[in-house]
Amino acid sequence: xxxxxxxxxxxxxxxxxxxxxxxxxxxxxxxxxxxxxxxxxxxxxxxxxxxxxxxxxxxxxxxxxxxxxxxxxxxxxxxxxxxxxxxxxxxxxxxxxxxxxxxxxxxxxxxxxxxxxxxxxxxxxxxxxxxxxxxxxxxxxxxxxxxxxxxxxxxxxxxxxxxxxxxxxxxxxxxxxxxxxxx
Amino acid sequence: xxxxxxxxxxxxxxxxxxxxxxxxxxxxxxxxxxxxxxxxxxxxxxxxxxxxxxxxxxxxxxxxxxxxxxxxxxxxxxxxxxxxxxxxxxxxxxxxxxxxxxxxxxxxxxxxxxxxxxxxxxxxxxxxxxxxxxxxxxxxxxxxxxxxxxxxxxxxxxxxxxxxxxxxxxxxxxxxxxxxxxxxxxxxxxxxxxxxxxxxxxxxxxxxxxxxxxxxxxxxxxxxxxxxxxxxxxxxxxxxxxxxxxxxxxxxxxxxxxxxxxxxxxxxxxxxxxxxxxxxxxxxxxxxxxxxxxxxxxxxxxxxxxxxxxxxxxxxxxxxxxxxxxxxxxxxxxxxxxxxxxxxxxxxxxxxxxxxxxxxxxxxxxxxxxxxxxx
Numbered sequence: 001x002x003x004x005x006x007x008x009x010x011x012x013x014x015x016x017x018x019x020x021x022x023x024x025x026x027x028x029x030x031x032x033x034x035x036x037x038x039x040x041x042x043x044x045x046x047x048x049x050x051x052x053x054x055x056x057x058x059x060x061x062x063x064x065x066x067x068x069x070x071x072x073x074x075x076x077x078x079x080x081x082x083x084x085x086x087x088x089x090x091x092x093x094x095x096x097x098x099x100x101x102x103x104x105x106x107x108x109x110x111x112x113x114x115x116x117x118x119x120x121x122x123x124x125x126x127x128x129x130x131x132x133x134x135x136x137x138x139x140x141x142x143x144x145x146x147x148x149x150x151x152x153x154x155x156x157x158x159x160x161x162x163x164x165x166x167x168x169x170x171x172x173x174x175x176x177x178x179x180x181x182x183x
Numbered sequence: 184x185x186x187x188x189x190x191x192x193x194x195x196x197x198x199x200x201x202x203x204x205x206x207x208x209x210x211x212x213x214x215x216x217x218x219x220x221x222x223x224x225x226x227x228x229x230x231x232x233x234x235x236x237x238x239x240x241x242x243x244x245x246x247x248x249x250x251x252x253x254x255x256x257x258x259x260x261x262x263x264x265x266x267x268x269x270x271x272x273x274x275x276x277x278x279x280x281x282x283x284x285x286x287x288x289x290x291x292x293x294x295x296x297x298x299x300x301x302x303x304x305x306x307x308x309x310x311x312x313x314x315x316x317x318x319x320x321x322x323x324x325x326x327x328x329x330x331x332x333x334x335x336x337x338x339x340x341x342x343x344x345x346x347x348x349x350x351x352x353x354x355x356x357x358x359x360x361x362x363x364x365x366x367x368x369x370x371x372x373x374x375x376x377x378x379x380x381x382x383x384x385x386x387x388x389x390x391x392x393x394x395x396x397x398x399x400x401x402x403x404x405x406x407x408x409x410x411x412x413x414x415x416x417x418x419x420x421x422x423x424x425x426x427x428x429x430x431x432x433x434x435x436x437x438x439x440x441x442x443x444x445x446x447x448x449x450x451x452x453x454x455x456x457x458x459x460x461x462x463x464x465x466x467x468x469x470x471x472x473x474x475x476x477x478x479x480x481x482x483x484x485x486x487x488x489x490x491x492x493x494x495x496x497x498x499x500x501x502x503x504x505x506x507x508x509x510x511x512x513x514x515x516x517x518x519x520x521x522x523x524x525x526x527x528x529x530x531x532x533x534x535x536x537x538x539x540x541x542x543x544x545x546x547x548x549x550x551x552x553x554x555x556x557x558x
Contacts, residue, residue, distance in 0.1 A: 055426060056492055081420075082407040083494075084520035086505045101492060101505065101520070105404045105413070105420050112426040114492055114503075137407025140527050148241075163234040163557055173242055174516075180239075180246060 028052045031109065035077060042072055050118070058099075058116040063128050066119060070100075070134040078107040079115045085141035087149035089123070089176045096126045096149055096175075102135070121151065130156040148174040200227060205542070207235045213553035217530070217546070221539050229534035231527050237557040244517035248483050249275045252514070254345045259521070260555040261342045263302035265294045266497030267521075267555070268347045273428060273493040274506040275349035279486035282478055287351030288429040289471040293364075294337060294346060295495070296460040296467075300371070301330050301342075302498035303453040306550065310450060311382065313543040314391055319382045326374050329367050336360060350478035361468045368461045375457055383454060392447040396533040396545035399444060406528045410500020411456070412549055414440040415448035422496035433470070436463050446541075449548040453498075483512035499523060499550045523556035 028036065032052040039059065040049070047069065048060040061069050073079050081103040088097040099118040104110040119128050130153040131138050142153045143162045150172040153159060161168060171178050199222050206216035214235035220228040240259060244252050256271055257264035269291070276283060304323040311319025331341050337356050338344035346353050382388055398408070403416040413420050421438035423431045439455040441448035488510040494503035500522035507516040526549045533545050 081404050083501070083503060083525075084505060084518060086516070086518035086520075088507055088516045088518075099505065101503070103501075105418050111420065114494070116492065135407070136405045137525065137528050140524065144524075161234070163237040165234075173239065178242075180242060 029054055031113070032057055035110070035113070035115070038077060039072070042076075043069065047117075055113045056116070057113065058118065061117050061119055063119055063121065066117075066131070067129055067134070069117065070131050073102065073115065073117070074134050077115075078110055079104045079113075080135075081105045082135040082137040082141065083114065085138055085145050087145040087151055087174060089149060089174065091123065091176045094123045096121050096123050096151060098126075098128060098145060098151055100131065100135075100138070126151040127154055128152070129154050132156065148172055150175065199223075203539075207232070215551075215553035215556075217534075217542075219534070219539070219542070224539045226534045226537050226539055226542065229531040231530050233524075233527065233553060233556050235557065236554045240558040241517050241519065244514055246513070248512040249279070249349060249514065250480075250484070252517070253348060254343070256519075257343055257345060259519075259558050260302075260497075260552060262305045262552075263298050263498045264343050264345075265291075265298040265347060266302065266495065266499075267502060267519075268345075269295055269428075269495045269497070270493045270502055270504045271506075271517075272347045272349050273495070274491045274504045275484070275486075277491040277493060278489060278506060278508045279349065279484045281350040281480065281484065283351050283429070284475045284478065285430075285472050286355075286474045287476045289467045290337075290352050290356060290476060291347060292430055292434070293356075293464050293467045293471075294334065294344070294352070296463045297330055297334050299498045300457050300460050301327055301334065303457055304330070306453065306498070306547075307378070307382075307450075310547050313547045314388060316382060316385070316388065319378070322374070322378065322381075326371060330371065333360075333364055333367055336363065348477065349484060350480055351476050353477070355476045364464065364468060368464060372458065372461050375454065378454065383451060389447065391541070391544050392450060392548070393443075393445060395446045395541050396449075396537060396548065397443070397445045398529060398533060402532065403444070403529075406532060407525050408500075408529045408549075409522045409525050410496070410498075410550060411452040412449055412526060412529065413500065414438070415452055416444035417442040420501075422494055422501050426494070428493075428495055430467070430470075434463055434466050436466075446544045446548040449550070485510065485512045494520075497522065499552065499555070500525070519558055521555050521558065522550070523552045524558075526551045527556065 035057060046065050050058040050060055079102040083101040083103045086099045097118050097120055099116055102115045121128060130142055142156055145151045146153060146159050147161050147164050201221050203219045204216060205219055207214045216232040218230040218232060219226055243255055257268050260267040304327040308320045308323040335341050338346040398416050400416045400418050403413050403418060417440055419440045424438045436459050439452055486508050488508055490507045492505050494501050502522055503520040505518040506514055509515040529549055537545060
């Protein structure tokens, strides 16, 4: 686990450049546009819009806002079903991303959409509050991200090994600097 | 914050609580441990302990290119191998902008539905033996072979087909497939009617499942469960309907849901879905155009840097792949969001307060496959 400076914000700039579709959102469909406007109205520039494709939206959120953001998304916008929590390691930018994918079961107009929001955490100290109080179902997903990428979810009731052996002594295996032997 | 309420154990009198470790030896479907705390025969706490069959699928994906990833990605769920591969192919097509011929879309739907039946029969057989109904173990296992024969005729392999590829399917259907499929599906439908009589209307089965392990709609959404488990709680959420992929929007079918939310509803919905699968396959066989079944790809297909999140309705529920590409032929990150993993939080939630004897009826109705959950 190396740490050579690098702030989360610089990292997100670099990532935006790497993705051509994030720079010019050609035309955002009306449904997605409505959701985006609702959210930007409430959070302004605290959060960063990444992309909107048909039925897929993504925002980047800061650690200190994530709880409010999740509550707003759950209660006001109506995305209520936790689908997946994925950790992605970007050693070049010194970032670990935690991407929450949230679906919707109750509002018929949003059921086909998946809302993603990501936290970009510094790689040497990835810490973020757990979202169990808002999305009860992320409990095991967060435990998996903890053991596979070493992300600390503050306030999580059981941050312990889930899929890996209890005596796993190496670095978290889904970090890019963990290599499979012989490959 | 302490343990979630479903896991908290209220200590009553000293020494009354007994801890039982169920598993990890094969409790029916793969290696999985459930640590159950009982007070008399009432479960006061259950702690699922997966991970005995973790294979590191997601890490393996980062070392192989998109095409090489196909065979190993279906290993976590060989009973529904088309279902688990489907969203991966959709995701790669999204990232690399690969068109899919119309005929291939129909063939994919046929095989996906065939696999749904093959999977649900397997599930039903084990549910039968979990509840001590050995006829219901033998019948689905036997009838499953007929459908496997059909899938084998199309793909060349019994269970691990590796049939779906980005850009279509590996090969076209054999010449007499339509006639053979219709004959076998008609017989299968007749068998499903018999299942209803011998199993679903059996008073013992009704006693053991009706009103057992009731999951409310609100809890089902909040816990993130999916598929038949979610629909049994009255939430109409079927990816084939709400976000149709391939040709599902051109087909006429029903996505069933029930309101009782108990083990009976969770077991009955798969039966209804098998009837519906027969209907879907027959429609596809009629509507299927002729033409090519696979877009020719160059070696090492790749797309621009970016990400894709594609989901399908597999036999157990919503199965999604989060693919991150950095522009190279190998995926940068592959995250499988599998239905079995999503059902885990429902287990302690439903088992707490249930009788120990109801544990098999609740556990297996959740459609939980340890091998798929561990990946």
